[in-house]
Amino acid sequence: MKPSSATAQANPNIAFIKYWGNRDNALRLPVNGSISMNLDGLFTRTTVSFNSAKTDSLTINSTPVTGKGLERVSYILDIVRKMADINERAEVTSENNFPAGAGIASSAAAFAALAVAASKAAGLNLSEPELSVLARRGSGSASRSIPAGFVEWQMGKDEADSYAFSIAPAAHWNLADCVAIVNASHKKTGSTEGHAIAGTSPLQEARVADAPRRIEICRNAILNKDFEAFANIIEHDSDMMHSVMMTSKPPLMYWQAATLEIFHQVREWRASGLPVGYTVDAGANVHVLCLGEYKAEVEKRLREIPGVSNVLVAGVGGAAKVV
Numbered sequence: 673m674k675p676s677s678a679t680a681q682a683n684p685n686i687a688f689i690k691y692w693g694n695r696d697n698a699l700r701l702p703v704n705g706s707i708s709m710n711l712d713g714l715f716t717r718t719t720v721s722f723n724s725a726k727t728d729s730l731t732i733n734s735t736p737v738t739g740k741g742l743e744r745v746s747y748i749l750d751i752v753r754k755m756a757d758i759n760e761r762a763e764v765t766s767e768n769n770f771p772a773g774a775g776i777a778s779s780a781a782a783f784a785a786l787a788v789a790a791s792k793a794a795g796l797n798l799s800e801p802e803l804s805v806l807a808r809r810g811s812g813s814a815s816r817s818i819p820a821g822f823v824e825w826q827m828g829k830d831e832a833d834s835y836a837f838s839i840a841p842a843a844h845w846n847l848a849d850c851v852a853i854v855n856a857s858h859k860k861t862g863s864t865e866g867h868a869i870a871g872t873s874p875l876q877e878a879r880v881a882d883a884p885r886r887i888e889i890c891r892n893a894i895l896n897k898d899f900e901a902f903a904n905i906i907e908h909d910s911d912m913m914h915s916v917m918m919t920s921k922p923p924l925m926y927w928q929a930a931t932l933e934i935f936h937q938v939r940e941w942r943a944s945g946l947p948v949g950y951t952v953d954a955g956a957n958v959h960v961l962c963l964g965e966y967k968a969e970v971e972k973r974l975r976e977i978p979g980v981s982n983v984l985v986a987g988v989g990g991a992a993k994v995v
């Protein structure tokens with residue numbers, strides 16, 4: 673095979689049942705399964721070109737990246753080179769169409785796009801589960817940005833078995849994610865460091881033991897389009913993950929005052945008939961899920977809350993793909 677070039681695109685995703693903690697940090701084998709939806713309209717587009725250069729190179733949004741960022745990309749390229757039996761180094765260029773610090777984790781879309789582009793450029797023809805496994809090695813949540821729509825990542829028995837698959841296509845349920853951006857003053861601890869200390873919280877064991885129950889409820893709520901059950905389980909799961917975060921060593925407190933204010937408002941809105949529910953990742957921003965027809969109303973209400981600096985709105989997205 674002659675190594676060449678390929679471009680791929682992937683959406684970020686928002687987790688409804690969260691991934692928090694690994695049973696193997698190097699392989700990113702999670703301690704529990706998770707469920708998410710891809711975010712339509714937001715994407716990372718990545719080109720991988722194998723060439724005769726001496727080292728791999730990485731450019732993100734026109735800025736050259738070295739050090740840890742490049743190492744994490746080379747780690748995936750090394751796996752691909754081994755699978756394809758090639759030695760060429762690669763030039764990787766990547767663009768996000770959503771602003772950094774917009775409250776959307778970029779690593780999921782980034783490593784999903786990288787897995788698809790790098791394997792294609794190396795001449796490999798990987799199946800969806802194989803692409804999901806490859807993306808997972810770069811960032812756990814990236815495994816879920818490979819398949820389309822509503823996605824479940826099974827923890828799996830072993831390395832090859834821990835991948836994500838679609839449980840329903842994007843068109844199955846018209847949901848919207850209204851992301852309320854809350855200004856966080858301090859620098860937050862990244863998820864990779866967070867996963868590594870999840871086990872130091874005495875609450876993690878209970879959270880993990882109960883995960884199959886939450887997955888089942890969430891999957892059924894999505895399949896049955898039962899919004900009330902969906903809202904209750906995503907809030908419950910998010911609160912459980914943050915309870916673990918807050919009680920780990922060192923403690924991780926991601927919420928700001930406005931985060932909590934949004935929780936109260938969302939629950940009041942739901943009690944008075946508006947179909948909304950919240951979930952929060954490793955940050956202060958609040959993802960407010962609603963039925964698609966209410967997204968303009970939810971966006972308007974969120975913008976009125978003091979401490980909310982912006983609101984991004986996304987529908988349900990498709991699979992990662994070669995472009």
Ligand code: DP6
Nearest residue numbers: 687690691811812813863864953954
């Ligand atoms: C809180 O996938 O970002 O968003 O594998 O270290 O890159 P790494 O972690 P990452 O963790 C995501 C954590 C989360 C919950 C989730 O998306 O399931």
